[in-house]
Amino acid sequence: MNNPRNNHILSALPQKEYQRFSDYLEPVQLSLNEILLESNRKIELLYFPTQGVVSLISAMGDGSTTEIGLIGKEGMVGTLQFLGDGILNSQSVVQGEGTAMKIDTEALQVEYDRGQMLQKLLLRYALKLFNQVSQCAACNNHHTVKQRTARWLLMLDDRSDHETLLMTQQLLSRMLGVRRTGVTEVAKEIQRRGIIDYHRGKIKILDRDALEAVACECYQVLKDWSTT
Structure with missing residues (x-):
């Protein structure tokens, strides 16, 4: 069931404000x-995930890609575009299927301009998302493929409602912006150590503490930001 209150922003709205705002919301499935x-297109719709995960993916001119952020039920897809000029040079792609509440940008603008709790929550979340994007950019530049793989799996698991994560090596290499062979070697090593179970595009974390030990410090930094 698609419960709007599963989204942390929507659940934090006062009842009176939520009731007025909910008239604009429409439930959708995320595939x-x-x-x-x-990327680079004016947005018309925004999404409040209630279940599932969405990746922010930056693409280069040569076709290579790197994930720069993850959005789950803690936030809103399109936050940075909405608070900016409506355009961002990254795609928002569903990484974990689920559900969301979508809203027209004009309707959201009306509620935002009231200057009530919704505005405060979106500004607060935008800062967290900007910090996440900045930290991920630094992580992609300074840390090893193994550390980044562990960090990414932990972030995905934090936002997923499923015990098993759907992830092919090709997709993981695309998210991390590295060659598939590098991801394959890392996945095999982590699996040999009994930290994950990886079979036919499905990943299950078996030892979360060990996976956190493999990850760089960026994971804890991002986790702390997301809970403040």
Whole structure:
């Protein structure tokens, strides 16, 4: 069931404000690999995930890609575009299927301009998301493929409602912006150590503490930011 209050922003709204705002919300399904927002295009719809995970993916001119952020039920897909000029040079792609509440940008603008709790929550979340994007950019530049793989799996698991994560090596290499062979070697090593179980595009974390030990410090930094 798609419960709007599963989304942390919507659940934090006072009842009176939520009741007025909920008239604009429409439930939708999020399908794996579905593109919700295209890069460099004006947005018309925004999404409050209630279950599932959405990746922010930056693409280079040569076709290479790197994930720069993850959004789950703690936030809103399209936050940075909405608070900016409506355009961002990254795609928003469903990484973990689920559900969301979508809203027209004009309707959200009306509620935002009231200057009530919704505005405060979106500004607060935008800062957290900006910090996440900045930290991920630094992580991608300074840490090893093994550390980044562990950090990414932990972040995905934090936002997923499923015990098993759907992830092919090709997709993981795309998220991390590295060669598939590098991801394959890392996945095999982590699996040999009994930290994850990886079979036919499905990953299950068996030892979370050990996976956190493999990850770089970025994971804890991002986790602390997301809970403040």
